[in-house]
Amino acid sequence: MSLGALRPSPLVEQATDHLREQITDGEWGVGTKLPGESTLAKSLGVGRSTVREALRALAGAGLVQARQGAGVFVIATEPRENWSAQLRQAAITDVYEVRMLIEVEAAQLAARRRTDHDVVALLDVLAKRREAAQQGNAEFVVADIALHRAVVAAAHNPVLTGLFTEFIPVLQQRLLDLVELFNLRFDDPNHGEEGHAALVEAVVQGDPEAAGQALRDELERTLELLRSL
Structure with a gap:
C-alpha cells in the first residue's frame, strides 16, 4: 500500500498525520502490526528517524504500542482524547x-x-x-x-x-x-x-x-x- 510522498517540511507532523489517518480510517485495524520503519520511511518518502518520531506521537495518543521484539501494533482507532x-x-x-x-x-x-x-x-x-x-x-x-x-x-x-x-x-x-x-x-x-x-x-x-x-x-x-x- 502506497501512502504517498510528503512535502519536504515539516516532515514529522505530516508523517504523524498520514499514519494517524490510516489508523482512524480503519485501514489498519486494532491488532494490526504496522509495517517496519524502513518500509514506512520508503512509502512516506522520509527518513527512519522521522517515522520513529511519528510513531512515538501516535503511541502518546494511545493509537499504537511497541512490543519488544515483535513490532508496533495498533491498539485503538481513536485517540484517547482529541x-x-x-x-x-x-x-x-x-x-x-x-x-x-x-x-x-x-x-x-x-x-x-x-x-x-x-x-x-x-x-x-x-x-x-x-x-x-x-x-x-x-x-x-x-x-x-x-x-x-x-x-x-x-x-x-x-x-x-x-x-x-x-x-x-x-x-x-x-x-x-x-x-x-x-x-x-x-x-x-x-x-x-x-x-x-x-x-x-x-x-x-x-x-x-x-x-x-x-x-x-x-x-x-x-x-x-x-x-x-
Whole structure:
C-alpha cells in the first residue's frame, strides 16, 4: 500500500498525520502490526528517524504500542482524547506556559545526554535558521521550530518528543501570527539569534543550567509580548 510522498517540511507532523489517518480510517485495524520503519520511511518518502518520531506521537495518543521484539501494533482507532483540537482551542499564553515546562526540561536533559550526532544536528539547524532569516516569515518560523525540535530530540526522551511533536502544528501557526502581529523581523530578520545561539552552545558544551536558562529567557520574553496584548 502506497501512502504517498510528503512535502519536504515539516516532515514529522505530516508523517504523524498520514499514519494517524490510516489508523482512524480503519485501514489498519486494532491488532494490526504496522509495517517496519524502513518500509514506512520508503512509502512516506522520509527518513527512519522521522517515522520513529511519528510513531512515538501516535503511541502518546494511545493509537499504537511497541512490543519488544515483535513490532508496533495498533491498539485503538481513536485517540484517547482529541489533544490536537484542545491545543488549537487553547489560549496562546497557556500553550507557551506548557511549552516552557516541556522545553526547559528537555534542554537541560539534552545538555546532559547529547551525542556527537546531536551536536552535528544542532549546529546544522542553527545554520539553517540563520539562512532562513533571509527568507519569508513562514520559512523562518519552520526553521525556528526545527531548531527547538532538535533540542528536544537530543534529550532522548520519547515522551518529551511525543509531547512536543503534538505541539508543533499549533506552535507553527501561533508563532507565525506572533511574528506578523508584532512585525518582529522588520528591524531584525534573524530575530532571537542571540538566544538561540546561546541555547545551542550550552547544549553542545554540556551545560544544563545554561541551556535551561537560555530557553527560559527566550520563552519568557515571548510570554511578556503575549500578555501585553
